[in-house]
Structures are given as C-alpha cells and as structure tokens.
Amino acid sequence: MNAPVSALRSYLEDICGSAYVSSDPEVLYTYGSDQTLHLHFPFDLLVKPGNPEEISKILQYCNRHNIAVVPRGGGSGVAGAALPVKGGVVLSLERLNRxxxxxxxxxxxxxxxxxxxxxxxxxxxxxxxxxxxxxxxxxxxxxxxxxxxxxxxxxxxxxxxxxxxxxxxxxxxxxxxxxxxxxxxxxxxxxxxxxxxxxxxxxxxxxxxxxxxxxxxRPRTEVMLLAGFCCLEDALGMVMALKAAELSPTATELICENALQLTAAYLKERQPLVQDGINTHLLIEFQEPDQVIMDHRLDAVSAILQQHRCVDVLVATTATEKERVSKLRYAIGEAMNSFGTTYRDVDACVPLSGLQQYIETVTAICNRHQVPLICFGHALDGNPHAMLLLSNKATQAELAALAAAADEIYGYVTTHGGVVSGEHGIGWLQQQYLPLQFDENRLSLTRQIKSMLDPGNIMNPGKAAL
Amino acid sequence: MNAPVSALRSYLEDICGSAYVSSDPEVLYTYGSDQTLHLHFPFDLLVKPGNPEEISKILQYCNRHNIAVVPRGGGSGVAGAALPVKGGVVLSLERLNRxxxxxxxxxxxxxxxxxxxxxxxxxxxxxxxxxxxxxxxxxxxxxxxxxxxxxxxxxxxxxxxxxxxxxxxxxxxxxxxxxxxxxxxxxxxxxxxxxxxxxxxxxxxxxxxxxxxxxxxRPRTEVMLLAGFCCLEDALGMVMALKAAELSPTATELICENALQLTAAYLKERQPLVQDGINTHLLIEFQEPDQVIMDHRLDAVSAILQQHRCVDVLVATTATEKERVSKLRYAIGEAMNSFGTTYRDVDACVPLSGLQQYIETVTAICNRHQVPLICFGHALDGNPHAMLLLSNKATQAELAALAAAADEIYGYVTTHGGVVSGEHGIGWLQQQYLPLQFDENRLSLTRQIKSMLDPGNIMNPGKAAL
The missing domain is CATH 3.30.465.10 (Uridine Diphospho-n-acetylenolpyruvylglucosamine Reductase; domain 3)
Incomplete structure (x- = not known):
C-alpha cells in the first residue's frame, strides 16, 4: 500500500469506522465488477459510509487529493457504470438501506x-x-x-x-x-x-x-397473456394494434424466433406455445384497478388477437399460471450464458414506427457479419434487446466481427431517430457511440455541466463520455 | 435613442428585417407588461425573430454588448417572468408558430x-x-x-x-x-x-x-360533476375520499365560501347549487377511454358522494351542461377584478394531507391582517389559489397588511412541506420567498447553473432570485 492510499485509509477509517473500509483482495475483486460482460478492475479501497455527512467528508477529501470515487449500488449494471476503471475508491451505498x-x-x-x-x-x-x-x-x-x-x-x-x-x-x-x-x-x-x-x-x-x-x-388485478404468432410481422402487427386500440398494457415483451429456439432448447421441460406454426411470442400484461375494467380490457384484446392472426393464446391469472407463461421469457439470459457465450447487449431505443425495420436491419447486419443474434424485449417502447453472442473462446476475427456489427447497428439507430441506450445506460461500454447520437454543441453542454459540478473529475471518471 | 441602442437596432434589423424590430412606444407599452398585477416596465427594443438561427445571432450580439434579453411567449404569466425589469430587448417568439x-x-x-x-x-x-x-x-x-x-x-x-x-x-x-x-x-x-x-x-x-x-x-368520454357541500370540511373529505378510492379524476376544483359568494353576486343570472345549505362547491371532472369505464367510475363516485354529505350534485355531459356547471368557477377572476380590486395570487402547493390546515391557516392570517381572501382551485394537487385582494386605491397601510399576510403564509407553507409556487412560477414577484424554501446549498447550485450557462447574465436578468 503506497503512502497516499495508507493516508486515505486512515482518513476513511476515522470517518466511517475501520469495519467499513476494506482492501481485502477478494472483496475488492467482487466490487471491481458488476454484471457487464466478465469485466473487472482493480482499485484501492472499498468504503461503506453510513450517512450523507460521511459521504460529504469523503468527497471533500478525495477532491483535495484527486482520488477517483465510484458510487456503487447493487452492482446490477450491464453498461459498466459501476466499474472502477480508474481505480481509487469504490463507495458502496449498501448501509443506506432504510x-x-x-x-x-x-x-x-x-x-x-x-x-x-x-x-x-x-x-x-x-x-x-x-x-x-x-x-x-x-x-x-x-x-x-x-x-x-x-x-x-x-x-x-x-x-x-x-x-x-x-x-x-x-x-x-x-x-x-x-x-x-x-x-x-x-x-x-x-x-x-x-x-x-x-x-x-x-x-x-x-x-x-x-x-x-x-x-x-396498487392495481388490484393483473393478467398475463402469452400469444403465439407464425412470424415477426404478425406479432408486431399485434403490438401496433394494441397501441392503436389504446389498451395501455403494462408489458408487451416480444420474443423473436432466435430467442425462442435457443431458450426452448435450453429449458428441459416443454414450454407453452412452443409448437409447429409458432415462431414468435408476445407476452402481454395488463394491470387494472378492478375486475370490471380488466374484463372490459380483455374483451377488447381478445377481438384484436383474432384480427391479427394470433395462432394461439394462453391467459394467466394465478401466480402459477403467470410463472408458466413467462418462464421462457425470463430464462433467455440463462440460456444465452449456458451456451458458453457472453453477449454484447445492444439496448437501442427506436421510434415505434420504425421497430420492424430496425429488427430486420439488425438481423441482416448480424447475418452479414456472421454474429449470432438473440432478439427480445420491450416492443411497445421500441426498445428490444439485440444480444450479439460471443463465444468465451472467441477469436480476434470474431471479436472484430462483433465490434463491426455493433458499430453498424448504432450507426443505423442514430440516423433513424433512435438512441444508443433505452434503459441500460452509457457507462463504460457504450461511450464511443454517444457522439453518433449527439452533436458537438450538445456534447459540450454535458461536459460543461460535469466540470461545473466536478471540476476535479473525481466522480466516476472515465465514464459516459465525460 | 442613444448610440448603443441605435447600433443594436441596426444589427437586429440586419438579422431579422426591419419589419420585425420595433421601438414604437405603444407597442413597447404592451410588451412591457404581462398579466402580473398592473405592472409594466420600459425597455429599448422589441424583436420578433423568425428562427433559432436568428435568435442565436441576437444572443451572441447581446452577450458581447451586455444587453438584457427577455424571452416572451403569450404574456399570460402572473408572476412577472416576462417583465423586462432591466430594460434591454424583449424577444417575442410569436413568429415561431408552426x-x-x-x-x-x-x-x-x-x-x-x-x-x-x-x-x-x-x-x-x-x-x-x-x-x-x-x-x-x-x-x-x-x-x-x-x-x-x-x-x-x-x-x-x-x-x-x-x-x-x-x-x-x-x-x-x-x-x-x-x-x-x-x-x-x-x-x-x-x-x-x-x-x-x-x-x-x-x-x-x-x-x-x-x-x-x-x-x-384522446379520452372519448368526459363528464363534469358539480357537487355542493355545507362546509369546507365536507368538501375536503370528499376530495380525500376520491383519492382513497383511486378514482383519478381529471379535475377537483374547490370553490370556497368566499369565492362562491363573491362570484355568485357578480354573475347576473342565478347559478346552479347557489342555495341555502351549500357554501362550498367541488367541480369534479372525469375523462375516460370509453363509456363502459366512465359508467363504472360514475357509479363509484355516486356512492362516495352520498357517504360524504354531499347536499346536491349535478351531472353534466353535454357542452351546454358543462358550461353551466363550470361557469361560476371560471368567472372567479372576472368577479375579483370587477370589484375595483387587483390581487396578490398566492399559489403555494402543500402536501394533500395538510390541505385543510393550510386553508384554515391562510384564512386566519388574512382575517388577522384584515386582508380580503378569495380561495379556490386545484384541491387534489394541494394547490388551491389564495387570492389576497387589494383595492386599486389601496392605502400604504393596506399594502403593508397584504405584504405581512403574504409573508406569514409563505412562512407557514415552507415550514410545512410546501412550495412557494405550484404552477405560476417565481418570476419577478415571488423571488423574495425562494430563500424560505431552499437552503443556501440548494440556492448556490441554481446560481452555479445560471452562471455556467449565462456568465454575462443577459437572459431575463433580475428574475427567479438569480
């Protein structure tokens, strides 16, 4: 431990108590990563302050001594926002839990x-x-x-x-x-x-x-529908019809053919609506204040499903039924991991009117670069997840193909009214794509805000293109 | 016209065309005021740019020459945000109307x-x-x-x-x-x-x-209800019941006894539910996607109205009926003006749980200072308007009493979880109360943001406590 780190440690222990400061390598290994690929970064000290006043003192000290501070929540991020890429201090909020x-x-x-x-x-x-x-x-x-x-x-x-x-x-x-x-x-x-x-x-x-x-x-009623379609086009037609009919579902999860096949193969037991003639699923949820309104909604949805070539539909009202119809959707992540792969999660959000063209474009780009693609997610928001799969033993050529495909996809997104991230953030992983979305005037405003509040650049440095 | 103003005029005419630059005293008189009391301020030039590029050039010029610029919309503000209190240029957005x-x-x-x-x-x-x-x-x-x-x-x-x-x-x-x-x-x-x-x-x-x-x-159905109560307490009980029953009305306009009496006296024809035994009105509106859901809502409301001692209720579904039941609510402003008075509009927003206590406190403060009070407005948001009336021939003592009452009200609001303005803004009129709501750390952040973006302080100077 070098001299500045030793002084920092004493200071942090004085403020928070020694029980809440750690440099244990195993602990640091854990806190040096989040859910982003298999990345992890070394850093000096983990601190777990107990209140805002302690955090205030820590930030003042780190500002004086030019030490990087990375705030950390549950570590669930997939864009690397919580990774301590410049070392320094990881500041966990876990004790502020009331x-x-x-x-x-x-x-x-x-x-x-x-x-x-x-x-x-x-x-x-x-x-x-x-x-x-x-x-x-x-x-x-x-x-x-x-x-x-x-x-x-x-x-x-x-x-x-x-x-x-x-x-x-x-x-x-x-x-x-x-x-x-x-x-x-x-x-x-x-x-x-x-x-x-x-x-x-x-x-x-x-x-x-x-x-x-x-x-x-709190909505008093909640119903899930699993609807099977013969093709992407029909499923997206249903999404547009739900929108046009103003039914305001609480979820419209699209599961494309690639995600459906991979996950159905991964899960041992047979899953509902995995059958000939169905290659795309739509998991639709409604939450309503009471049963009268819910029944009224379901009547309307039923009519629309028939009009939109839904091959079959299952209605789930109990917890057991909901688990059954949503199991495949929630197993997609595990299924992707189980095949010895990791993935580059492209989380672009596009205008709903361009959703079908976006999915077709992503598919064509991945085919051309021979990058395996798994596509599923938040259809009505124009925010499907395009997972570009990468073998854990990927060659340089495969890595290059994935990077080229991602570049093309983000290029398409940002020239068609979309954004680089709908919900996962920019963090460490997606920084390079931000200048595709924003012009220099807009980027300069963000940098100006950053240097106004954090002129020493101690807060989570090396992130979000700042 | 002094030399800098003459140079400014030439510059603005070059950019926007001479038809869109004015120093006509009558025009300037109009643009020197908004809907705030009877205030108006002199300024040098009115400019009506045609696009953002022209505005960009104007702001760059004014920045170089340290000239105040006041952006102006429709001039409907009641907090004085559009008043050119430091003179300079009023920049009207009226030509950007597509x-x-x-x-x-x-x-x-x-x-x-x-x-x-x-x-x-x-x-x-x-x-x-x-x-x-x-x-x-x-x-x-x-x-x-x-x-x-x-x-x-x-x-x-x-x-x-x-x-x-x-x-x-x-x-x-x-x-x-x-x-x-x-x-x-x-x-x-x-x-x-x-x-x-x-x-x-x-x-x-x-x-x-x-x-x-x-x-x-677009909601396909809209219904208004005018409900009469014998007292404020019953009307507010109804508001709380609407909240508890999760009926999500689109309006819950409270009309207190003072507003009801003043406006009923002002309007020539007799208004609905102006009768013995009713001294408080609640104008409730629902917008729903269709008639089935609307009928379901109205059934629920009807039961709640009975439980909450509603003396009488009128249901309005046609445009004529709606105009009839809402006429008194929308005439309150005119009624206040017609009595030869203007008013100080206290637009505080308080937590709903403290609404009744807030109205009682405002009433007591105004009584003590002998300031006439008219109270009405957005009950479910905790945002009633407390209008402190002021004669157009007010004496210094009356002005002082009004100021003292306003000070006390804002003091109460900001020590009871409320804010100085719910919807009208800070502008010119309410600046002095902002430090009651925010501590120095928070105020310093706003000032920092202001000086980051506008170091020359040309944009609407003298406003919003900046």
Missing part, C-alpha cells in the same frame, strides 16, 4: 439510496400503493442505482422509466454540499429544478443518497 | 415555441390524440411559455404539470449554441439529460425554440 417513510395520502415514499428495489416495492404494496419501477434486476439492484441509470423495465410501456417516478432527491455534490433537489409536492414551479439532471447521470455528478418516488394506487 | 409534425404511432408532437397552446391541443385532438397541457390561459399562452414556467392546469391532478409531458426541447443557449436536449423516443438512458433543466427555468437559461410533447390517446 425506508424512511411511506406517505399514503400524499402519494410518495422516501428511501435511502441503498434500499433494494424489490424490498421497496413490497413495502409500498403492503400499504396499498404501487411503485412502478421494476427492472429485471430488482431483487438486488438499489433504488439509488435505478435513479442513477434511469432504469427501465418491462412495465415502462405503461408507466415510463425511473425518471417519471422521481419527485425529489438528496444528493451529495462532489464538493461535499448536501442538497435536496426538489420538493415533496405534486406541483412545483419554483424556478430551475435540478432533480432530473441527476437521473441517469451514472454517478458522474455526485452521490444520490435519498430518493423520493411518486406512488400510484 | 406545428412541425404530429406523430401518431410514435406518440409525440413537435411544435415551435410560439404556437398557441389551445391551437396545439386542437390539432392533436383532430388526430385522435391528446395533450394534457391545459392552463387556463391556453387560448393565448404559448407552448414555449408553458415549458418555461412548468405550467399546471386544472387537469394536473390526473396528468401532472407540463414537465411530465416534455420529451425533448430545442434551446438556444445564451452563448448562441443551438441544441436538442434529448431525443424523441419513449426510453432514453444516454447519460446526463438536460431537458428538464430548462422546464420551469423562466427564460433565465436560454430561449426554448421547439418543444416535443408526449401525447396520449
């Missing part, structure tokens, strides 16, 4: 940044309320991380992404100032409001320590 | 900043879509002004304020850079997103030139 208040009449919840997403959702549901922030990582992701990455979910097509639920934030700025960005009221017209500046900022502008989320009433 | 595209499948509209709000709403409704940005000034306010002030409306209780509808903005920054802040897609996780920084910034950070609004399906 739900501070659920306000039923006023319709909001205050939680510390380190609360696990699923725990918060469960707590508010027990009060008859609902927090529609449900990323697939919700069993281990933190609410602070959801905000820092503007996390989406399968339910964004009804409820929007995390940004839409954030009412107010407590943030420790890089110079140590602790601020509340907004207010806990339903309407707020009190001038410049910096709240949303921190949503999606991926730890580059400060440390989010408390989150105030708007809550809505 | 709707550039309505994208039905993708669910958004692109409009120039100078489009009149009601025109845009009408245009999207003709396409079967709906823009729930409906401030009471919508017949003459501009969409750019709605964004710049984060305008609310009677329908914010269902749809939120303008902020919730903004997807992307084109902004001319004070140094002349023209940027698009975000992207026209449903999900966007591409790092720091400055879009919402400009929402509610009241012309202090740049000139908003184009607005992209999210659209929702």
């Amino acid at each position: 739900i501070l208040g659920i306000y039923n009449v006023d319709g909001y919840v205050i939680a510390e940044a380190g609360v696990v997403t699923a725990d918060l959702c469960k707590a508010v549901e027990q009060q008859g309320l609902y927090l529609p922030v449900a990323p697939s990582s919700m069993s281990f992701s933190f609410v602070g991380g959801n905000v820092a990455t503007n996390a989406g979910s399968i339910r964004s097509c009804r409820y929007g992404t995390t940004a839409q639920q954030v009412m107010n934030l407590e943030v420790v700025l890089p110079d140590g100032r602790i601020i509340w960005t907004g207010a806990n009221v339903r309407k707020n017209a009190t001038g410049v409001n910096p709240t949303q500046l921190f949503v999606g900022s991926e730890g580059t502008l400060g440390v989010i320590t408390k989150v105030v989320y708007r809550l809505i009433p | 709707i550039l595209g309505i994208y039905n499948v993708d669910g958004y509209v692109i409009a120039e900043a100078g489009v009149v709000t009601a025109d845009l709403c009408k245009a999207v409704e003709q396409q079967g879509l709906y823009l729930p940005v409906a401030p009471s000034s919508m017949s003459f306010s501009f969409v750019g002004g709605n964004v710049a002030t984060n305008a609310g409306s009677i329908r914010s209780c269902r749809y939120g304020t303008t902020a919730q509808q903004v997807m992307n903005l084109e902004v001319v920054l004070p140094d002349g850079r023209i940027i698009w802040t975000g992207a026209n897609v449903r999900k966007n996780a591409t790092g720091v997103n400055p879009t919402q920084l400009f929402v509610g910034s009241e012309g202090t950070l740049g000139v908003i030139t184009k607005v992209v609004y999210r659209l929702i399906p």
